[in-house]
Amino acid sequence: MFFNSLAFAIFLPIVFFLYWFVFNKTKSTQNALLIVASYYFYSCWDWRFLFLLVFSTFLDYYTGIQIEKGKSENSRKFWFWLSIIVNLGFLCVFKYYNFFATSFSDLLNGIGFKASPILLKVILPVGISFYTFHGLSYVIDIYYKRIKAEYNFVDYSLFVSYFPLLVAGPIERATHLLPQVKIKREFDFQTAKEGVYQIIWGLVKKVIIADTCATYANAIFDNYTGMNSFSLILGAIYFAFQIYGDFSGYSDIALGVSKLFGLDLLRNFNYPYFSRDIAEFWRRWHISLSSWFRDYLYIPLGGSKGGLWMKIRNTFIIFLVSGFWHGANWTYVIWGFINAVYFLPLLLSNSNRNNIDAIQLKFDFDSVKVMFSILYTFSLTCIAWIFFRAKTITDAVLYIKRIFSSRDFSFQFLENERYSYELIGMIGLFVLIEWNNRNKVEPLSGKRSLLKVALAIAAIMAFGTFSDYKEFIYFQF
Numbered sequence: 001m002f003f004n005s006l007a008f009a010i011f012l013p014i015v016f017f018l019y020w021f022v023f024n025k026t027k028s029t030q031n032a033l034l035i036v037a038s039y040y041f042y043s044c045w046d047w048r049f050l051f052l053l054v055f056s057t058f059l060d061y062y063t064g065i066q067i068e069k070g071k072s073e074n075s076r077k078f079w080f081w082l083s084i085i086v087n088l089g090f091l092c093v094f095k096y097y098n099f100f101a102t103s104f105s106d107l108l109n110g111i112g113f114k115a116s117p118i119l120l121k122v123i124l125p126v127g128i129s130f131y132t133f134h135g136l137s138y139v140i141d142i143y144y145k146r147i148k149a150e151y152n153f154v155d156y157s158l159f160v161s162y163f164p165l166l167v168a169g170p171i172e173r174a175t176h177l178l179p180q181v182k183i184k185r186e187f188d189f190q191t192a193k194e195g196v197y198q199i200i201w202g203l204v205k206k207v208i209i210a211d212t213c214a215t216y217a218n219a220i221f222d223n224y225t226g227m228n229s230f231s232l233i234l235g236a237i238y239f240a241f242q243i244y245g246d247f248s249g250y251s252d253i254a255l256g257v258s259k260l261f262g263l264d265l266l267r268n269f270n271y272p273y274f275s276r277d278i279a280e281f282w283r284r285w286h287i288s289l290s291s292w293f294r295d296y297l298y299i300p301l302g303g304s305k306g307g308l309w310m311k312i313r314n315t316f317i318i319f320l321v322s323g324f325w326h327g328a329n330w331t332y333v334i335w336g337f338i339n340a341v342y343f344l345p346l347l348l349s350n351s352n353r354n355n356i357d358a359i360q361l362k363f364d365f366d367s368v369k370v371m372f373s374i375l376y377t378f379s380l381t382c383i384a385w386i387f388f389r390a391k392t393i394t395d396a397v398l399y400i401k402r403i404f405s406s407r408d409f410s411f412q413f414l415e416n417e418r419y420s421y422e423l424i425g426m427i428g429l430f431v432l433i434e435w436n437n438r439n440k441v442e443p444l445s446g447k448r449s450l451l452k453v454a455l456a457i458a459a460i461m462a463f464g465t466f467s468d469y470k471e472f473i474y475f476q477f
Contacts (some may be wrong), residue, residue, distance in 0.1 A: 232399060
């Protein structure tokens with residue numbers, strides 16, 4: 001069930017009505033309804049994998065209690081590592097086994113040994129990377145005594161399986177969501193209105209920006225060998241806006257839907273393409289994942305407290321693991337490696353925390369430098385996105401090589417593809433709206449909000465009628 005589908009447009013109002021007008025007597029009935037709705041929502045993808053979600057939920061619920069009750073350190077460690085190994089084991093089998101088997105087979109064949117990998121004929125359970133990380137953070141926090149174990153199974157189940165964040169995040173923390181789950185929610189009209197506005201703006205990003213850019217990005221990436229330099233640059237830019245509109249659009253819808261039920265989710269995007277360096281970009285892009293790796297991998301490895309080589313090592317580890325988290329393909333690993341290389345000069349010069357203030361522009365030279373920094377950072381990001389989008393490393397390398405070797409900057413693609421100029425204008429308008437509202441959670445609030453909402457809905461319906469793309473990119477992760 002997609003957020004941008006008719007099925008969800010029917011599902012959401014029904015759950016909303018039942019939540020506030022039928023099951024609104026106690027916190028327990030509210031939570032029970034949301035769990036049933038969440039399991040139904042997940043089973044719409046493939047009911048056969050519902051057992052994985054239930055098993056993962058029960059595993060971390062039970063091991064969390066055993067860790068807290070453990071009378072010895074050995075007992076606590078046993079239950080802790082049991083949860084870690086089983087969770088990561090399921091993730092590796094379903095997401096990475098075929099990748100490792102194929103890669104190892106290719107390595108043996110490359111050095112002269114004939115090998116045929118034994119592959120598993122399984123599909124990737126949607127959302128497994130996200131709900132696995134929910135459970136892992138919970139168990140880790142209990143082990144290090146940052147939180148207490150949750151003894152109410154219904155409350156904990158809702159934390160793991162809450163449908164707005166279930167299949168593509170944001171990756172929630174028990175410290176943030178569980179306290180909200182444990183109290184009865186009261187309806188607040190203003191919060192619900194903000195949620196509706198955020199849902200609509202998320203649909204604008206997805207249906208109008210991401211899905212439209214996808215058509216053109218796919219046409220260029222799938223035929224890059226016949227494209228000139230300018231067209232290939234356009235392809236990278238189109239994909240940059242496709243993945244931003246797609247993923248941040250999903251996050252906006254998830255946050256907006258959750259507001260309808262009186263629950264606040266972690267913000268996942270903060271206008272990342274206005275970043276002045278790569279460090280700032282990663283503080284603004286997929287915030288819940290970046291902060292997860294920071295808190296549960298980077299800091300335990302020593303963070304930036306050790307010597308220079310430890311800092312470099314930890315930086316590359318976190319970016320490589322982040323790339324690998326996205327999918328079982330070497331292109332994602334290289335994408336992570338490239339971002340680590342981008343980050344390295346900032347780390348070495350101790351300037352990775354320079355741009356943490358809000359952007360303020362004036363008519364002076366410093367503002368010119370800021371705009372140049374934003375364009376430079378966006379350009380670096382687009383180059384990295386080529387590896388993220390390409391099917392193979394070879395395709396990505398040849399794509400970039402052709403940008404510099406073609407040296408043809410004529411409007412080849414623009415002139416041969418319908419509505420190309422209109423798309424560029426639409427992207428430009430979208431950037432201006434985002435820039436004007438860069439200090440807001442979503443741009444539809446404020447003055448003339450009803451007019452902006454009406455125009456947004458009309459545009460969504462117009463573009464959605466002709467859209468060929470329904471799935472969200474991050475569902476595959």
